[in-house]
Amino acid sequence: MESFDRRDFLRLAGFGGIVFASGLQGCATRPGGAEDFYFVQLSDIHWGYDNATVNPDFKGTLPKAIAARNSLAQKPDFVVFTGDLTQTTDNPATRRARLKEFRDIAARLDVPKTYFFAGEHDAALDRGEAYQELFGETLRYTFDHKGIHFIVLDNTSDPAPILGAAQLAWLKADLARLSADQPIIVLTHRPLFALAPQWDWSTRDGSEAIQLLSGFRNVTVFYGHIHNEHHHMTGNIAHHAAMSTMFPLSPLGTAEKKTQLPWNAKLPYKGLGYRSVRADSGGRHEAKEIPIRPA
Numbered sequence: 001m002e003s004f005d006r007r008d009f010l011r012l013a014g015f016g017g018i019v020f021a022s023g024l025q026g027c028a029t030r031p032g033g034a035e036d037f038y039f040v041q042l043s044d045i046h047w048g049y050d051n052a053t054v055n056p057d058f059k060g061t062l063p064k065a066i067a068a069r070n071s072l073a074q075k076p077d078f079v080v081f082t083g084d085l086t087q088t089t090d091n092p093a094t095r096r097a098r099l100k101e102f103r104d105i106a107a108r109l110d111v112p113k114t115y116f117f118a119g120e121h122d123a124a125l126d127r128g129e130a131y132q133e134l135f136g137e138t139l140r141y142t143f144d145h146k147g148i149h150f151i152v153l154d155n156t157s158d159p160a161p162i163l164g165a166a167q168l169a170w171l172k173a174d175l176a177r178l179s180a181d182q183p184i185i186v187l188t189h190r191p192l193f194a195l196a197p198q199w200d201w202s203t204r205d206g207s208e209a210i211q212l213l214s215g216f217r218n219v220t221v222f223y224g225h226i227h228n229e230h231h232h233m234t235g236n237i238a239h240h241a242a243m244s245t246m247f248p249l250s251p252l253g254t255a256e257k258k259t260q261l262p263w264n265a266k267l268p269y270k271g272l273g274y275r276s277v278r279a280d281s282g283g284r285h286e287a288k289e290i291p292i293r294p295a
Contacts (some may be wrong), residue, residue, distance in 0.1 A: 010237055037077045037146050040069060040111075043189075043224030044244035047105070048087035048098040054247045055258045059247050060274055070077065070110045077145065082224040082242055083119025083156060083189030084262050085131075092130065095122075099134040119189045119225065119286070120156040128157035140167055142174055149178060155186040155203045161190055162204045172212055183218040190225045191241065193234050198257040201226050210234050227271075228252075243274055 021231040042065060049058050057064075069079070086098040099122065106114060118131040118139060126141045139154040151174065155163050163171075178184070186192075192206030203209075212233050213219045227249035230241035248271035250259040264270050 025073060038074075040076045040079045040224055041061070041082055041242055042079060042245060043229055043242035044084040044119065045081065045101040045102060046084055046087045046244065046245060046246040048089065048094070049246050050087075051247075051260070053262055056261055057269075058246065061269070062102075063108070065245050065272075067106050070108070076111055076114040078115060079109055080222075081106065081117070082117040082187055082222060084118055084121045084224065084244075085116065085119065085129055086122055088121040088125065090125065092126065095126070095130045099130060103134060106163075110176055115152070115187075117139055117152050117187065117189070119155065120161075123154075123157040124159050127159075131157075139215040140170065148183045148185055149187045151184060153186060153209065154193075155190045155206070159201060160204065161202060163206065163209055168205065168208050171209060175216070175260075178216070180215060181217055184213065184216055184220070186213065186221040187217065188221065188223045191223050191232075191239060192221060193232060194240060195226065195230070195232070196252050200251070201252070210237060213237055228250075243271060244277055248272070266278065 045062055047062065049055070052058065055061065069076075086095065089095050089098065100206055106116075116135055116137060118128055121127070122131045123139070131137075132139070139153050139157050143150050143152075151171070152166060153163060153171070155161060158164060187207075188203075190203050190206075191201055192203050192209055194206070197199040197204075214237065217236065220238045221237060222242065224242040224244070225238065226241050226245040227247065228241075228251050229243055229290045230251075232239045248261045250257075250261060261271065
């Protein structure tokens with residue numbers, strides 16, 4: 001059985017980050033001998049984006065990412081897309097067309113199961129109406145997989161960056177039935193903590209969700225939105241941000257304003273890729289960066 005060093009896990013990238021359950025805090029010693037597994041996170045696809053200065057291969061990066069994932073010898077149990085599947089548009093017909101195109105391309109993934117949820121680019125302008133028409137998914141939901149409870153939170157379909165009282169009540173009721181040692185993974189688009197409110201990198205009432213989750217010993221949050229790898233702790237809860245498949249944004253502290261980083265012809269696809277982290281039972285480990293490459 002493979003095991004994963006906590007330090008390596010904290011270095012996991014977001015987009016396409018291969019996440020091994022045995023590397024999560026508390027998950028390596030799950031009761032009942034639950035089986036280890038891994039899943040893949042992709043985020044901030046922005047299908048329909050068309051700025052060639054930032055990404056001249058704006059129609060190619062998602063297919064390349066899917067092809068790279070499909071080429072891996074070991075298949076993940078599932079893939080999750082953590083929001084901003086499409087680029088925002090004021091045109092309802094264009095919004096639906098982009099969502100459908102994205103859905104059809106994502107169907108090429110050679111995996112047993114794919115989970116989706118909306119980002120603000122997909123849902124904020126119509127409160128998720130088009131997204132739900134195309135995907136038939138609720139905007140928030142839970143699922144369980146091999147001993148881990150997954151919670152998908154919606155902090156994008158309201159025009160304000162909030163979860164809202166109704167969703168917080170739903171979360172409280174869901175958590176009430178779980179034991180304190182239940183491993184939990186939360187999937188959301190915006191960060192739940194106040195990373196950079198001035199850049200819309202926060203959820204106004206996210207601290208209330210964190211408070212509800214703080215009574216559990218093993219909680220990890222995966223999110224997107226910031227187009228950067230980022231790791232943060234709130235008490236015992238680890239938060240890990242994902243890169244984008246379309247373009248990187250300036251990391252916090254490197255620019256006065258949130259900025260899309262221009263394409264670097266000498267380093268094409270820089271900031272777009274995924275990282276796998278493997279370790280053996282003796283504690284040895286290997287990290288491998290797998291960038292998106294030209295066809």
